[in-house]
Amino acid sequence: CRLAQGTLPGLAEGAAGFVAQAHVAIVAALPNSVQSLHRDLSRATSDHISLMAEEAAIGLAAENRVPDVFLVVTDAGRPERTLRLISDLRSRPATRKSALCAVVPAGSGALGAIALDLGADDLVELPAEATELALRLSSLVRRKRQGDRMRISIADGLRLSVLDPLTGLHNRRYAMPQLHRIREHARQSGRDYAVMVLDIDRFKTINDTFGHAAGDTVLVQIAERLRANLRPGDTLARIGGEEFVVASADTPLPAARALAERIRHAIEERPFALTDGRSIGVTLSVGLAIGAAGAGPSVDVLLESADRALFKSKSEGRNQVTV
Ligand code: GH3
Ligand code: MG
Ligand code: MG
Ligand code: MG
Numbered sequence: 001c002r003l004a005q006g007t008l009p010g011l012a013e014g015a016a017g018f019v020a021q022a023h024v025a026i027v028a029a030l031p032n033s034v035q036s037l038h039r040d041l042s043r044a045t046s047d048h049i050s051l052m053a054e055e056a057a058i059g060l061a062a063e064n065r066v067p068d069v070f071l072v073v074t075d076a077g078r079p080e081r082t083l084r085l086i087s088d089l090r091s092r093p094a095t096r097k098s099a100l101c102a103v104v105p106a107g108s109g110a111l112g113a114i115a116l117d118l119g120a121d122d123l124v125e126l127p128a129e130a131t132e133l134a135l136r137l138s139s140l141v142r143r144k145r146q147g148d149r150m151r152i153s154i155a156d157g158l159r160l161s162v163l164d165p166l167t168g169l170h171n172r173r174y175a176m177p178q179l180h181r182i183r184e185h186a187r188q189s190g191r192d193y194a195v196m197v198l199d200i201d202r203f204k205t206i207n208d209t210f211g212h213a214a215g216d217t218v219l220v221q222i223a224e225r226l227r228a229n230l231r232p233g234d235t236l237a238r239i240g241g242e243e244f245v246v247a248s249a250d251t252p253l254p255a256a257r258a259l260a261e262r263i264r265h266a267i268e269e270r271p272f273a274l275t276d277g278r279s280i281g282v283t284l285s286v287g288l289a290i291g292a293a294g295a296g297p298s299v300d301v302l303l304e305s306a307d308r309a310l311f312k313s314k315s316e317g318r319n320q321v322t323v
Contacts, residue, residue, distance in 0.1 A: 022047040022141040025067035027057045027085065029075040037073070037103075044130035045137060054085050062094045069099040069140050072120070079104075079111050083118055090119030097147065099140035103128075164238045166216060167223035175237035175245055179299045182235065182249045183291055190293040193249045194256030197306040198226070198263070200242040201283045201318040210274060218272045218282055229259075229266050245303075253290050253323070260286045260321040268319060283319035285310055290323070 024047050028034045031051040042049045050067070060066050070089055074082040086102060089095045101122045102115035112123045121143070122136055162174035170178075179195065186193045200206075200222065207215040219242065226244060230236055235247040248259065264286055271279040287310025289302045297305070309322040316322070 022068040022137075023050065023065065024048065024069045024071060024137055024141075025050050025052040025057065026071045026073060027052045027054055027089075028073040029054055029078075029081065034073050040130045041071075041133060041137075044134040047134075047137065047141070054081075057085070057095070058088055058092070060092075060094045064094065066094055067098055068144050069101060069137055070095070071101045071103055071124075071137070072115075073103045074105060074108065074111065076105060079108065083111075083114055086115055086120050087118040097144070097151070099144040101136065101140060167220055167238050169223050169227070169244070170235070170237040172237060172239040172245075175235055175239060175247070176299070178235045178237075179245075179247050179303075182247050183296065183299055183302075185249050186291055186293050186296060189250065191250045192252040192256075192293050193247065193291045194251040194253075194259065194288065195291060195299075195302050195306050196246045196256070196260055196286050196288045197239075197303065197310045198244040198246065198284050198286050199240075199310055199314070201285055201314075203242040206280060206282065210278070210280065214274045214276075214280075217274055218280065221272050222267060222282065222284070225266050226263060229263050245306075256288055256290060257321065257323065260288050264319065264321055285313035285318050286321040287311070287313060288321055288323045 024041070024045075026034055026038055026041070026049065028051070031053055034051065038049055038051050052067075052070075057070060072082060072086055072089070082102070086100060089098070089100060099122075100120045101124060102112060102120040103124050103126060104112045104115065106125045106127070108125075112125070116123055122140055124133055124136060162170055164171045182193050200218075203215065203218075206218060219238075223238065223244075226236055226246070230246065231248070233249065235245070237245050239245045246259075246263070248256065251259065264284060268281070268283050271281045273279045287306040287308065289306040289309060291297065291302050296302075313320045313322040
């Protein structure tokens with residue numbers, strides 16, 4: 001196939017200034033047969049145009065640099081092969097976010113419509129003007145990038161909705177389903193799990209004495225020490241102003257008690273530095289409950305039980321662990 005000549009400078013530049021060069025892959029059963037398309041298109045745009053065999057396109061993994069746009073050229077001898085390719089590229093995790101443009105010979109009947117139905121974003125009939133094709137590609141690239149930005153902002157929104165802005169720890173909204181998963185794991189694995197509720201001792205006095213900002217500084221540092229004393233797989237969340245929950249799968253009572261003591265000690269052992277150079281000693285109290293393997297109590301019942309244990313730690317002098 002052959003394209004008319006022409007150049008459209010600046011296609012890759014958006015209103016906001018520099019935009020990274022897009023990668024457009026021309027995919028064909030026989031890459032040699034589309035070399036002139038490749039050449040003409042390379043002249044017509046500032047995008048990077050490559051030639052790719054069908055097998056190479058299908059073999060792309062998420063780790064590879066996946067093209068922004070696939071220009072799938074119909075295999076005239078076996079058009080159904082092109083349709084299969086479009087459908088595969090559209091459904092595979094590595095390539096499903098790329099834009100897809102089907103290139104079909106003029107007068108190929110329903111082929112183009114089927115290509116669109118299988119997930120192609122656009123359709124070009126050959127012979128085509130290189131400038132027109134270049135314009136269509138730049139519009140596909142723009143839409144593809146809008147999609148990428150939207151996916152990122154949705155992912156950011158989801159991430160932020162489960163994070164506590166002060167400490168960066170997870171919040172209750174994240175912790176609750178996590179606790180249910182840990183309970184389900186215990187039911188299947190037959191191994192106990194631990195749930196603990198931690199509450200800072202006399203935190204109101206810290207605020208009253210040093211100010212609310214100092215209280216916040218202490219909360220941030222406590223969060224760091226808690227994180228440093230847990231395994232990556234443990235759940236740690238700030239579930240109230242100065243209250244945290246920790247949940248550990250595969251943790252029977254002796255290990256859970258040791259973990260709770262380690263945490264309690266990590267807070268007690270070193271004072272917390274305030275921004276004005278002063279420092280304060282802080283302690284916390286822990287209520288521990290063990291979720292038995294098998295059916296065991298519900299997550300809510302377990303949390304109530306940890307809360308009762310916490311109350312006992314408080315009433316018996318604070319800075320201690322109660323089961
Ligand atoms: P106890 O040992 O019985 O737990 O005493 P406490 O003073 O820690 O408990 P209380 O529940 O009476 O007070 C908790 C205080 O925590 C009151 C509240 O102002 C403070 N607080 C809650 N959230 C925050 C926060 O985000 N930042 C700061 N600086 N203080 C907070
Ligand atoms: Mg409290
Ligand atoms: Mg309290
Ligand atoms: Mg408290």
